[in-house]
Amino acid sequence: MDRAHCVIIGNGPAANSAAFTLRDNDPDLRITVIGEERDHEYRPDLLPDYIAGKATEEDLFIGKSESYKGHDIKLRLGQRVVHADFQQRELLLEHNEVVRFTGLIIACGAKPRIPEPLAVFEDLMLTLKTPADARLWIERLARVDTILIVGGDLTSLSLTKALLHLGKRVVFMLDCGSFWPVPFSPELREQVARKLTEHGVEVTECTKIRRISRISDHSFEVATDRRTMVVGILGAFFGLVPNVKFLAGSGLDIERGILVDEYLKTSRENVYAAGDCAQVYHPEIRDYWVSIGYTNAVELGKAAALNLLGDMVAVNVKRESILEVDGINVNSSWWMEF
Ligand SMILES: Cc1cc2nc3c(=O)[nH]c(=O)nc-3n(C[C@H](O)[C@H](O)[C@H](O)COP(=O)(O)OP(=O)(O)OC[C@H]3O[C@@H](n4cnc5c(N)ncnc54)[C@H](O)[C@@H]3O)c2cc1C
Structure with missing residues (x-):
C-alpha cells in the first residue's frame, strides 16, 4: 500500500x-x-x-x-x-x-482586504502582507516623502511607526470601517486619532475618494469630497480576509x-x-x-x-x-x- x-x-x-x-x-x-x-x-x-x-x-x-x-x-x-x-x-x-x-x-x-468603493483604485494602492510587498514599499519610499494611509487596522499602525522612523510625512485618512480586528467605537477612533497626531501624523477626515490621478512615476493627486492632495504613495489598510x-x-x-x-x-x-x-x-x-x-x-x-x-x-x-x-x-x- x-x-x-x-x-x-x-x-x-x-x-x-x-x-x-x-x-x-x-x-x-x-x-x-x-x-x-x-x-x-x-x-x-x-x-x-x-x-x-x-x-x-x-x-x-x-x-x-x-x-x-x-x-x-x-x-x-x-x-x-x-x-x-x-x-x-x-x-x-x-x-x-x-x-x-x-x-x-x-x-x-488571509490577504489584505480592499473595500468595494476603493477596489477600482486597487492597482494604485500598496498593501503589506509579504516580504515582496515590503520590498516594494522600500523601493518606492526611496523616492517619496508623503504617504497617504487609508484605513486604520493594526498593520497600518505598525507601518506608520516605521514611516515616522524614516522621517516621512504621513497623512492618515482614518476610516471607521477599518479597525479590524478591534471593534470600532467613536471613542476608539478619537483615541487613535489623538495618538497619531501626537506622533506627528496628519489625521484627515474619512471621506469618499473621488479620483486618483498619476502625476508622475512618484506622485499621485488624490481628490476626496473635501480636499485634493499630492502624495507619493497610497496605502490601503482594512484588515485581512481569508x-x-x-x-x-x-x-x-x-x-x-x-x-x-x-x-x-x-x-x-x-x-x-x-x-x-x-x-x-x-x-x-x-x-x-x-x-x-x-x-x-x-x-x-x-x-x-x-x-x-x-x-x-x-x-x-x-x-x-x-x-x-x-x-x-x-x-x-x-x-x-x-
Ligand atoms: C505586516 C503584518 C504584521 C503583523 N504583525 C503581527 C504581530 O505583531 N503579532 C501577531 O500576532 N500577528 C501579526 N500579524 C498577523 C499574523 O502574521 C497572522 O495572523 C499569521 O501570519 C497567520 O498565520 P497563517 O499561517 O494562518 O497565515 P499566513 O501567515 O497568511 O500564511 C498563509 C500561507 O499560505 C500561502 N497560500 C495562500 N494561498 C495559497 C494557495 N492557494 N496555494 C498555496 N499557498 C497558499 C501563503 O503564501 C502563505 O505562505 C501581522 C500580519 C502582517 C501582515
Whole structure:
C-alpha cells in the first residue's frame, strides 16, 4: 500500500507548526508543504521593522527550509493550489500538476482586504502582507516623502511607526470601517486619532475618494469630497480576509473562512483547516470565531496536525476573549501599543 501522504497548503506559521508536529509524531508519514510565495517562512510582525531598516532579511526569515530537509518534509515554494477535489483527494496546482493526498491541512491564511468603493483604485494602492510587498514599499519610499494611509487596522499602525522612523510625512485618512480586528467605537477612533497626531501624523477626515490621478512615476493627486492632495504613495489598510476563493465550488463549507469544528476538522474526512483561514466552532457560544495572530496560528496548526493523526485536541478559547467585530466573532493573539 502507498505511504500515507499529508499535504499542507500554505507556508506560514500555522502550516509550519502543523508540518513539524506531524513529523514529531509520525516518523513515517510523507509530508509536503505547498506555499504560493517564493520566499521561505518569515516573521510578518517584523515586516514594518524591515521597511524601517531596523530589521534585516536575516531577522525576517526564520530559516526553516534547512530544517524541513532535515525532517524529511518536502517544501514546494512558488506553487499555488488553484483547486481541490475532495472526492478524488487531489489538489490542482496552477501549473496544472495534480498532487494526491490522504490527509490535508489547509493553512492558507488571509490577504489584505480592499473595500468595494476603493477596489477600482486597487492597482494604485500598496498593501503589506509579504516580504515582496515590503520590498516594494522600500523601493518606492526611496523616492517619496508623503504617504497617504487609508484605513486604520493594526498593520497600518505598525507601518506608520516605521514611516515616522524614516522621517516621512504621513497623512492618515482614518476610516471607521477599518479597525479590524478591534471593534470600532467613536471613542476608539478619537483615541487613535489623538495618538497619531501626537506622533506627528496628519489625521484627515474619512471621506469618499473621488479620483486618483498619476502625476508622475512618484506622485499621485488624490481628490476626496473635501480636499485634493499630492502624495507619493497610497496605502490601503482594512484588515485581512481569508484566502479561500480557490476553494469555492469544492464542496467545502465556507462562510467567511473555512468552517471547522472545535477539533479543526472541516466537513470533509481527513481535511483540517488552521490559522487565519479557519472559522472555528465554539460549543459554548454555539457559533464560529475567526482566528487572528501569530501565536493563535501556531497553536491551531499544532492542534490540526495532532487531530489528523487521530488525537482529539479541542481548541479552547475563553468565551470572554472572543470579540464581535463588524458582526464577526474574532479571537486575536495580536495586539499592539502605538
Ligand atoms: C505586516 C503584518 C504584521 C503583523 N504583525 C503581527 C504581530 O505583531 N503579532 C501577531 O500576532 N500577528 C501579526 N500579524 C498577523 C499574523 O502574521 C497572522 O495572523 C499569521 O501570519 C497567520 O498565520 P497563517 O499561517 O494562518 O497565515 P499566513 O501567515 O497568511 O500564511 C498563509 C500561507 O499560505 C500561502 N497560500 C495562500 N494561498 C495559497 C494557495 N492557494 N496555494 C498555496 N499557498 C497558499 C501563503 O503564501 C502563505 O505562505 C501581522 C500580519 C502582517 C501582515
